[in-house]
Amino acid sequence: MSQRQYVQGPVVRTGPQPTQTSDQALLDSRGPEGWEHTDPWRVLRIQAEFVEGFNTLSELGPSVCVFGSARTGTDDPVWAATERIAGKLAASGLTVITGGGPGVMEAANKGAAEAGGTSVGLGIELPFEQGLNRHVTLGINFRYFFARKTMFVKYAQGFVVMPGGFGTLDELFEALTLAQTRKVTAFPVVLFGSDYWGGLVDWLSGTVAGAGNVSAADLERLQLTDDEDEAVAIMLAHRERA
Template structure:
């Protein structure tokens, strides 16, 4: 008999003895708040199972372990951003090229927000996200990047002061809303639209209040506004008042003024 087998046998005998001590005919063991009897008695302690490196590792891919990962991402995100102060989330395409008009607009918005006393939160990637982070740094503000694990790795852009990488989109999107006073949305694709309508739904359903959403770039966003007005609202799928939740502008000062106004209320 190996030393491990001998230890397991001793544990089982001890459990059986406990049962006999109490006038019972079955083994019994207390493991934390749980009492195990008969065939449910485990031959090892919790500490032994924790420290034993043997055994299968498929548990790291199972849902209970994923819950712990999700929890850890919330804790890490909350802990990293809790002392950020007033901030605005800026969204836009990762495909925006440096030097393009949209990129320069992002830099200007980031700089203006920083000069108005706001931190700037982006997805931390290239394109418009990099532009807004760059503007925040140039304006002397705090530049935050909330990255996401993707099949095509982008990494955080070099203008991020505080960077947090996430596995799960829904945890990341919570951080965008929880630590921001509002959203400024630059021209972008599916990811930008996802973040826009997520925020819009939260405001419409009053899950968040006093939360301005600015669509920056009339020529880019006007078609979307027209579709919402003439198809969604006219078709009875939304109320006309819901359109008032969106502010369309081409003016940096107006966009920042909307954020400042709401932050002061």
């Protein structure tokens, strides 16, 4: 009987999959003792991921990240919209970057690849998601979320955020926080799907802004649309200004 393959960072293995990911081992202070399990050793692995990421992505050119749910099926209208948006971005000369997994990520990679563009996938070691989708033309697998997140923010000049869950929200708010605190140069953030994102935008502009916890300028970073061409045009306009 053939055994299942799984990914550990850049390495593909076959056999029983570990129950603990590298991120979990790093953040869990209750792990086993010994040099190979201690933080000084992990620093070398983390350094290697940054070096590999910087070296691989340094010449991408203007790029846009497309975020969204890994659970979106091929029969979902969001899948089709994502594929079309990514195709238009790629046809306009923009590299498309995703997390390299299934769902929205695969739809975006497919749209970019079939439009003849560079379709980047930045994968992550997860117990329930293994390997990059088949539409990635340039891919890296990471062990550590924070190294992967750095690559998203460093090499993208804009973000198109499709409907998604906790991971999508994490990526969205990290990008907004870095822009708010001027850790990165400001970039456009498009939320696609007013039915899905409208409640969040209303809560931010009402409750959160009303309490003085964000400013009007912070909220201006978010652009809500249901128009695929508008989402693409916002990214292209920012490229022209950059």
